[in-house]
Amino acid sequence: MTALIFLIMAIAMMTASAGYRGTAIGLFGVSFVAAILWFDRYAIEMPRLPF
Amino acid sequence: MGPFVRLGNALGAAAIATILLVAFGLQFGLNEPPCPLCNLQRVAFVLCSFGFVLNLRFGVQPLHYGLTLLGALFGVVASGYQVMLHMAPGAAAYGSPILGMHLDSWSLVLFFAVIAAVALLLMMSGRPDHDRSDHQTAMRFRGILRFAVYLLIAVTLANAVNSFAQCGPMECAAKPTGYWITKYIR
Numbered sequence: 001m002t003a004l005i006f007l008i009m010a011i012a013m014m015t016a017s018a019g020y021r022g023t024a025i026g027l028f029g030v031s032f033v034a035a036i037l038w039f040d041r042y043a044i045e046m047p048r049l050p051f
Numbered sequence: 052m053g054p055f056v057r058l059g060n061a062l063g064a065a066a067i068a069t070i071l072l073v074a075f076g077l078q079f080g081l082n083e084p085p086c087p088l089c090n091l092q093r094v095a096f097v098l099c100s101f102g103f104v105l106n107l108r109f110g111v112q113p114l115h116y117g118l119t120l121l122g123a124l125f126g127v128v129a130s131g132y133q134v135m136l137h138m139a140p141g142a143a144a145y146g147s148p149i150l151g152m153h154l155d156s157w158s159l160v161l162f163f164a165v166i167a168a169v170a171l172l173l174m175m176s177g178r179p180d181h182d183r184s185d186h187q188t189a190m191r192f193r194g195i196l197r198f199a200v201y202l203l204i205a206v207t208l209a210n211a212v213n214s215f216a217q218c219g220p221m222e223c224a225a226k227p228t229g230y231w232i233t234k235y236i237r
Contacts, residue, residue: 002090002218006211009097013104013204017192021109028101028118032125035094039129041222042087047135048142 001038005031057196059172060106063165064199067100070161071206075213077149084217084227086145088133092158095129097207098122099165104203107196110188111176116169123169126162130155145226
């Protein structure tokens with residue numbers, strides 16, 4: 001999944017370089033949501049704060 | 052977009068590419084595959100860099116800086132969470148410390164630095180480049196600006212390959228010790 005997010009972001013940057021701004025921002029949005037969902041999947045442990 | 056702001060955006064893109072390259076160097080130099088949260092922090096750096104790419108290609112616009120800030124915010128949450136996990140006395144941090152701090156702490160510092168850099172660039176930017184045609188901005192997208200963006204694309208693709216080689220199509224192990232791909236390469 002992380003590999004897929006990196007791949008989508010690389011495509012977004014290439015799309016932006018080619019001049020397609022709307023598509024690139026859309027791909028950024030997809031990656032951003034995927035990254036948040038993936039973080040939510042890994043953030044299962046409760047931090048044990050010292051205070 | 053003034054030359055300083057253009058250079059600032061190119062430096063931002065190049066700096067993030069350098070951070071990701073250093074992370075690669077440490078990964079292979081110390082033989083420590085990145086943990087899932089470490090990989091997500093690399094994703095956050097890539098997300099941060101996207102606003103710089105858009106500014107370099109399409110001219111400075113507040114929307115582009117907003118995207119960089121969203122990426123930095125995600126990075127602060129991801130690295131801050133990992134720092135908090137290892138904050139308690141006796142809790143073991145992942146990986147070797149570099150210059151006295153673990154990589155998650157360095158990431159947190161660097162995401163705050165990105166936010167500060169964007170604040171500075173926003174103050175220097177002045178009027179957005181809405182009035183420029185795509186042709187005008189495309190003509191300025193050359194030399195070192197183009198190199199910074201292509202370097203970033205190359206590093207992002209390298210991270211995609213690295214991440215797939217490490218985890219495959221499944222979830223990464225919480226504390227990875229090797230690469231998934233080695234099961235298939237003899």
